[in-house]
Amino acid sequence: MTHSISYWQTFSNVLSRDLKVAVRNKGDVLNPLVFFIIVITLFPLAIGSDSQILTRIAPGIIWVAALLSALLSLERLFKNDYADGSLEQMLLSPQPLFIMVLAKVLAHWILTGVPIILIAPLLAVLLHLEEMAYSALIITLLLGTPVLSLIGAIGVALTVGIKKGGVLLSLLVLPLYIPVLIFATGAIEAAALGMPYAGHLAIIAALLVGALTLTPFAIGAALRVSTN
């Protein structure tokens, strides 16, 4: 008779495995972060040090860079597992797929989202972000980057079987990223003007809750289709 293990144990097994694999593949962890830093540092150089212009466009730059760096790192989520057969083994596990999927996405966010959140305030200084807007920046990134990972995972799951799925992935995922982008930058701009931005945050939080509850099932279903 097979011994069942708890959902939590499955979740932590998958999470710790993914983190371990990523730590041993250092380039994978650093790439998205380095990309994020490079893009943001190039803007002041290209536009010039006119602080007014930079202040005006800072929220947009930071969020666009975060979004693109998330997009860059997405492929890693399932590609390697697909290539070496461990994805098949996960699909054949008696444990519920959405738990494993959620653990993998969380690992992805810890490796790509968290470093960006940590470094963003530092880079915001480069862009002369309004002082009042820092807390809004952090909160929108905290709420928004997990949404990017969750929604992006659906796209990767759908394209994992395709050899060159990169462009298709962007086409699938970017339109779904737009609401996060609009409300996040809206919140930061509102905060910079000293206006209330709780409404924007509420919408991003709603997106997060929606994504957290619904996407794992979509990702699981997409993975089953892709491995067919």
Added chain:
Amino acid sequence: MNNTLLSANALTCIREDRILFDQLSFDVLPGELIQVEGPNGAGKTSLLRILAGLSRPYDGQVEFNQVSIERERDAYYENLLYIGHLAGVKGELTAQENLAFNLQLHGEQCDDIEQALATVKLTGFEDALASHLSAGQSRRIALARLWQSDAKIWILDEPFTAIDKAGVIELENLFIKHVDSGGAIIFTSHQDMTIGSDRLKRITLDYHFD
């Protein structure tokens, strides 16, 4: 009482506009050792993937305990051990980590991973990264699960690939032990087996040209 473990009902598989098999039906009973035979491209792997529920047949269905496997995946997967072409061994993890994870993933308990690796002759390689091991050794990491598994049905796609002669004989002995204790094995292999043909049930797939 009907004690069929797994039954294939009128399976049809079409790949690239070619019919691989049409209306294929068979039952898998406890104690059966089934070898799927056929030339390259005949659809052996496709058949095994359909039986494991990884692929959907064009038509027909697979039943575990008389219930379609798509309806009760969990119950089926608790009793299934599938090892495909790709062994599911991660190069970035050590032999021990790979085996421990794969066992946990399928809810199989194992208190002594080192002992489990010793049964597949990997003593001394517990902490070696799987990517540093030879093809046969990393295949053995995946196969080590066979010795620890309580799953009734084993579906193995080319289990002997890259395994040395002594290893093949050990595997064959394990197969006999598993089917004698009421399990069933469906596998493909191009290698000659020492298992007598009286023990083997064969399913032969032909290459269709139409």
